[in-house]
Amino acid sequence: MTKTMIRDFSQTKAMFQMPADMIYLDGNSxxxxxxxxxxxxxxxxxxxxxxxxxxxxxRAGWMAQPTTYADRIGRLIGAEPGxxxxxxxxxxxxxxxxxxxxxxVPDRRVxxxxxxxxxxxxxxxxxxxxxxxxxxxxxxxxxxxxxxxxDSDLAVLMLTQxxxxxxxxxxxxxxxxxxxxAGAIAIWDLAHSAGALPVDVAGCGADFAVGCTYKxxxxxxxxxxxxxxxxxxxxxxxxxxxxxxGHAAPFAFEPGYRPGTGIERMRVGTPPVLxxxxxxxxxNIWDQVDLHDIRAASVxxxxxxxxxxxxxxxxxxxxxxxxxxxxxxxxxxxxADGYAAMQACIAQGVxxxxxxxxxxxFGFTPLFIDAGDVARAVAIIAKVMNDRLWDRAEFQQKAAxx
Amino acid sequence: MTKTMIRDFSQTKAMFQMPADMIYLDGNSxxxxxxxxxxxxxxxxxxxxxxxxxxxxxRAGWMAQPTTYADRIGRLIGAEPGxxxxxxxxxxxxxxxxxxxxxxVPDRRVxxxxxxxxxxxxxxxxxxxxxxxxxxxxxxxxxxxxxxxxDSDLAVLMLTQxxxxxxxxxxxxxxxxxxxxAGAIAIWDLAHSAGALPVDVAGCGADFAVGCTYKxxxxxxxxxxxxxxxxxxxxxxxxxxxxxxGHAAPFAFEPGYRPGTGIERMRVGTPPVLxxxxxxxxxNIWDQVDLHDIRAASVxxxxxxxxxxxxxxxxxxxxxxxxxxxxxxxxxxxxADGYAAMQACIAQGVxxxxxxxxxxxFGFTPLFIDAGDVARAVAIIAKVMNDRLWDRAEFQQKAAxx
Numbered sequence: 001m002t003k004t005m006i007r008d009f010s011q012t013k014a015m016f017q018m019p020a021d022m023i024y025l026d027g028n029s030x031x032x033x034x035x036x037x038x039x040x041x042x043x044x045x046x047x048x049x050x051x052x053x054x055x056x057x058x059r060a061g062w063m064a065q066p067t068t069y070a071d072r073i074g075r076l077i078g079a080e081p082g083x084x085x086x087x088x089x090x091x092x093x094x095x096x097x098x099x100x101x102x103x104x105v106p107d108r109r110v111x112x113x114x115x116x117x118x119x120x121x122x123x124x125x126x127x128x129x130x131x132x133x134x135x136x137x138x139x140x141x142x143x144x145x146x147x148x149x150x151d152s153d154l155a156v157l158m159l160t161q162x163x164x165x166x167x168x169x170x171x172x173x174x175x176x177x178x179x180x181x182a183g184a185i186a187i188w189d190l191a192h193s194a195g196a197l198p199v200d201v202a203g204c205g206a207d208f209a210v211g212c213t214y215k216x217x218x219x220x221x222x223x224x225x226x227x228x229x230x231x232x233x234x235x236x237x238x239x240x241x242x243x244x245x246g247h248a249a250p251f252a253f254e255p256g257y258r259p260g261t262g263i264e265r266m267r268v269g270t271p272p273v274l275x276x277x278x279x280x281x282x283x284n285i286w287d288q289v290d291l292h293d294i295r296a297a298s299v300x301x302x303x304x305x306x307x308x309x310x311x312x313x314x315x316x317x318x319x320x321x322x323x324x325x326x327x328x329x330x331x332x333x334x335x336a337d338g339y340a341a342m343q344a345c346i347a348q349g350v351x352x353x354x355x356x357x358x359x360x361x362f363g364f365t366p367l368f369i370d371a372g373d374v375a376r377a378v379a380i381i382a383k384v385m386n387d388r389l390w391d392r393a394e395f396q397q398k399a400a401x402x
Numbered sequence: 403m404t405k406t407m408i409r410d411f412s413q414t415k416a417m418f419q420m421p422a423d424m425i426y427l428d429g430n431s432x433x434x435x436x437x438x439x440x441x442x443x444x445x446x447x448x449x450x451x452x453x454x455x456x457x458x459x460x461r462a463g464w465m466a467q468p469t470t471y472a473d474r475i476g477r478l479i480g481a482e483p484g485x486x487x488x489x490x491x492x493x494x495x496x497x498x499x500x501x502x503x504x505x506x507v508p509d510r511r512v513x514x515x516x517x518x519x520x521x522x523x524x525x526x527x528x529x530x531x532x533x534x535x536x537x538x539x540x541x542x543x544x545x546x547x548x549x550x551x552x553d554s555d556l557a558v559l560m561l562t563q564x565x566x567x568x569x570x571x572x573x574x575x576x577x578x579x580x581x582x583x584a585g586a587i588a589i590w591d592l593a594h595s596a597g598a599l600p601v602d603v604a605g606c607g608a609d610f611a612v613g614c615t616y617k618x619x620x621x622x623x624x625x626x627x628x629x630x631x632x633x634x635x636x637x638x639x640x641x642x643x644x645x646x647x648g649h650a651a652p653f654a655f656e657p658g659y660r661p662g663t664g665i666e667r668m669r670v671g672t673p674p675v676l677x678x679x680x681x682x683x684x685x686n687i688w689d690q691v692d693l694h695d696i697r698a699a700s701v702x703x704x705x706x707x708x709x710x711x712x713x714x715x716x717x718x719x720x721x722x723x724x725x726x727x728x729x730x731x732x733x734x735x736x737x738a739d740g741y742a743a744m745q746a747c748i749a750q751g752v753x754x755x756x757x758x759x760x761x762x763x764f765g766f767t768p769l770f771i772d773a774g775d776v777a778r779a780v781a782i783i784a785k786v787m788n789d790r791l792w793d794r795a796e797f798q799q800k801a802a803x804x
Contacts, residue, residue, distance in 0.1 A: 017448070017452045017453075019452070019453045019454070019455060022455075024455060026455065026456045029456050030455055030456045030458075030459075032451075032452070032455050033447065033448070033451045033452040033455075037447065038444065038447050038448050038452075041443060041444075041447055041676065042440065042443075042444060045435065045439065045440050045443055045622075045680070046419070046435070046440050048623075049434075049435045049622055049623055050419045050421070050434070050435040050440075051419075051421050052421070053421060053424075053426060053428065053432055053434050053435075053753070054428045054431050054432045054753065054755065055748075055753075056432075056623060057432075057623070062623055062624075088490065088491070088494065088671075089490070089645070089670055089671025089672055090671055090672075091643070091645035091646065091670050091671040092490065092494060092643065092645070092670060092671060095643060099533060115657065118646075119646055119649070119655045119656065119657065120645050120646035120647075120671065122657065122658075122659075123644045123645060123646055123649060123658075123659035124643065124644060124645060126644060126658065126659045127640075127641060127642055127643060127644030127659065128642075130640065130642075130644075131501060131533070131534065131642045132533065132534070132535075133534075133536075134535075140657065212672075214672065220447075220451055220675070220676060221450075221451055221458060221459075221464055221672070221675035221676070222464075222672055222673055222674035222675040222676060222677065222678070224674075225671075238529075238532065239529060240529055240530075240532075240533045241493070241494065241497060241526065241529060242525045242526060242528060242529030242532075243491070243493035243494070243522050243525060243526060244493065244520075244521055244522035244525055245522075247521070247525060251758070252758055253521045253757060253758050254521065255517065255521065255524065255542065256524075256525075256528065257524075257525035257528045257529065268491055268493050268494060269490075269491025269492055269493040269494060269522065269627075270491055270492075270614075270616065270623070270624055271623075271624055272624035272626075272674050272676075272677055273622070273623035273624040274443065274622060274623070274624060274674075274676040274677050274680060275624065275674055275676050275677060276624070278447070278676060346457075351455070351456065351457075353456065355655060356653070356654055356655050
């Protein structure tokens, strides 16, 4: 890192455009706009696309960005440089990782995940299992029971480190070790980890890791996903999605597929250049912060929030682990009428989100949320809950997307 | 269509930002910037993402754009409204189409394509065949021999309508009919057709069609792909890439996958919102033109180009069909030192591209290229070729991306 690291997050807070009169506790779903992104994207559009047109692939560096930008994310998750690449969506990256992982343990048929995994990860596994039609079994157990189900039948352990509903965090190092001891492969989805807390995929021995960049990383709506493959596996990974940009020589237009030598083989098609420009601006902020500082601030904010809500809103039942060491960077509460309650909070300027059936979810993102925001959010939520502002017809109707 | 249709393409030409001193004959590889895109993208960034943040999924309509924008492309390719959707890259859409097509003919094992298909289509088929491990065979024949290889063994005919190197165009209606007569399924890649010429996927009876939006459609670098599934098939398509946004109720977060009722099931993950904003601006132009007008202008431009080059550059051998009815909207010439020659043309301001081993390729896009451009391009190319400007060391070095 050549840049000076920022330790005072009031500096990073000023780098984001935050909507007026809004306390945004949903950066775990979609990060806000880094102010510098507007100019970076405009430059990509008018100068790169507009003036360079096709030559932008080389002259503006578009073709290389999926690997060069990915390495900046790699620093945040402990990936060895050159072993992570951006592209596609997280669901597609899950598919690639699982297909490659199953190839590595051809004599086993069990995939283990937990009921707290994001549904799309489970859906993609279902689809792959159906397509392969080779007797694979997807075992879905409760998060706390995962360790007990790792045995010598297991082909692949596929987990999201931080539960999207509760914020419960798996012990990535211990579960990976246990999977390896059983002869299995471990895939980690870092959707709610990357940019939320320090991750060390290499140190944990993770075999594959995937994640998205539009949540804590603030890459913007539709930002691409990433995939990490441990260096020891890459040469044996035959990509299921063997697209031309994963070919050893994409522009030779050879008649047959030859995978690229390294992580490049996990590329598929044309990179999303405009989304990458936005991500570049977001990563310029991440390049200047240390995840340990982020984690310390996050724990302080989540602890403050839990204490504040529990002191003022007895009807809200904590759904997240009380122990910060077992918790990601979000806090969830259960409330039977949680959908309406969250709509009422949003109407009052506190933006979190709702996850069925009864979870009110709040994300804490120290880059742009501070203790004053948390205190104000607690006061507003307390008013919504104690004055029953949610018990109005306008908040009771269910939207398609929340 | 509520808008007045534009028949005079000098009006559309003014809607594009063209680099100074450049005749851009590469819109078949990456379309230029529609001037209105800059403001549309900036609005998406600063107002939608910046002010709405997470609420943009509903309030700005992001979640619906993959289908609503797709229907505007559907008009250009003759798709029934509601049966086309945007997302991912073309390679991924090829994979989805082929996986679903193979499911429809479970007792057959042959996939037929031609050597003029874009390599990524072939690579994706290879990867799918390898994953399925069920004895599928990919037969690759010469473009002109395709019809003779359609027989009762055939499961899927998978072709790109317009050859990316030569511009040779298949008879989509006839080959589809022949495939159907043989009991096979037809998948058409419209990468070099959509926006280049009138296409009628419904009228031809195509079973699946896929394409990209960054070439003739001018959606920008990294613009998403599209997939069309004939209405008669969609209910039986079990998506191989069964992501959450293809689920019947994505935000119910159900534990198991249930495909959406229609084309929505071919969605996978989060849509690329910034890319879709760019595409929206590009489609605002397409909404106002008739493909039959485009085709007439395109044929005139390509005829003019062929005549001009053949009259002035005897060393260039026409690689495209001379009959415009058998040709897409590009013209290719063979030349042994074609890479260097194209570099020299580009240095002189005529931008086409090179495709191995010896193809100099020029795309003709009436929205922003006119007869005057073609006359100027011919004069420059003639100078490059006859003065042997390409025979300089600076043009002989091969770049990674051209």
